[in-house]
Amino acid sequence: MSAAQSKFVVVIDAGHGGKDPGAVRNGLKEKDITLSVALKLGEMIKANHPKVKVLYTRDKDVFVGLQARSDFANRHKASLFISVHVNSASPSARGTETYVLGLNKQASNLAVAMRENEVMLLEDDYKTTYRGFNPKSTESYIMFDLMQDAYINSSIEFANLVERQYSRLGKPSRGVRQAALWVLSQSAMPSVLTEIGFISNNSDQSYLKSPEGHREIARALSKAFSQYYKRQTATPKESNRSEESKSEGSADSTDTDDSMADSSEPTEPKEPHHEATRVEQPNSTSPEGRSYRIQFMALSKAIDTKDKRFAKLGKPIRRIKDGERYLYTCGDTESLAEARKLRKQIAKQYKDCFIVEYRSGKRIGRVQ
Template sequence: MSIRAKLIKVKNILQFNRILYFAIIAMALCSYKPLNIHKVKIKTVVVDAGHGGHDVGSTYGGAREKDVTLSIALKVGKEIEKLMPDVKVVYTRDTDEFIELHERAGIANRKNADLFISVHCNANKKLEVFGTETFSMGLNKTEGNLNVAKRENSVILLEKDYQEQYEGFDPNSPEANIYFSFLQNAFMEQSLTLAAKVEAQFKEIKRNSRGVKQAPFMVLWRSKMPSILIETGFISNKQERAYLQSEEGQVEIANAVAKSVEQYKKQVENLK
């Protein structure tokens, strides 16, 4: 066996051991359930507008994801404040600026947020695809979920020292995305509950809900609270793009998300 072949074999063994190690951690975390969940109070919600600055996100038909997400995120925050005056809303950005993915979670952690909501627009080469999806951090169920995560995670390539910040993570590597999918946090169940409420509200306003899904999103990885990423619609679809850019569409989306937060708040605070 050549030296090169030996090195590749050793590398594969080390990679397998690394994944196995984190799989064991993941199982332990998944079995953990925070105590006294009914004593939880939702006091602070962080709303994250995806992309920004030199990271424009997906672009189709003159529409830029970073602009659409900012507009929707600001409306989500205002609607949350209107429905729940006792809840403080914090934005990761309220202008067109670039915020690194790890810093978005960092903002939520430093503010001791009770919920983290990241707002995005989806895209697909098949322009006829449309509808909403809400994600939590977790294992990939389909190749489609992984592709969405890879696209959103690729923004880290625009960051300085990204390999150090994300421990060598390569957003273009399927193995790396699978590896990070093992890093599920202790709030997975709550995140899925909130995600389900968001999709239920989208159905109420006659949106095409593509369901609740799980994928290894870097923006959710380091958050220390229930966290979701909402794909509000496909900017690649002409009709849905027009809806996402419209004032009426953005207000409908914001109202739906805020109502889901209100429902979640009542549930975890054991209110009727």
């Protein structure tokens, strides 16, 4: 985001509220914890970043529907949506996990999605609002398999920053995960839902009950936001320096948790290993061997480059294996101007795609 662009707006969403208490244990209610953390987070962001506009989906104990939360963020043209929740499962489960949109059929991820989406049943005429979606039916979740989150890269980038900050608190991080969460699917901006602990676990419950625990969680989220905001508002020169530090393997590079089975990497990845194999070879290079491609996705599993999801891109897709993940690029041109045009075209479907420079088939790095 450049200085010429509109003001950065972050919408903080305190999960549940009003007639919906969320998870409850020993008199402790999720809705109270999330509101406390959300308000503290907002104040920290305001103090650290006066130019950022902070908005809340709720700032008191009131019920707000899932669709209304997304609509609020969309209406205010939010730059980032952060939904704060508390987890609940077996007494042995503990730690944090942060979700981005996606259909992951892993039982634990689906259980979280069902529990969080079930709130819509408390709304009047929910069948009309949610177009017949039944949060209790596994069949209803098939629709998410066809959804393409245009902001997946940025969402995962922020989610990784969040989980890294949680880990620095000494809290067990269960990583970044994907789930079919309605509130994320309807938000037209990078969005995450973060579960800050298990109310069903004695250790986590004690932490979630304490005001200091609330402050620590809010502080971790605030630090993650500061890192993300700095990257999003960096000048091209600053971005290039950041990319160089990442390619050198700095501690601040972004990692994807193994629990995330079908996700895109958020930031410029480290250089692919020499043994990486390309599905298709470059077909356009300058006399100096320079060419430009558009990276639009990185996944932990291989997808056929002729998959129907790529049909609208209208250009050959290349898949490169980079360690445990696969990088996907589109196009191959020796003209940077043409690459910029192509990036704008692809950005209609993949908002945070970017240009990557290659020389003689070797990846050089991201181009601003």
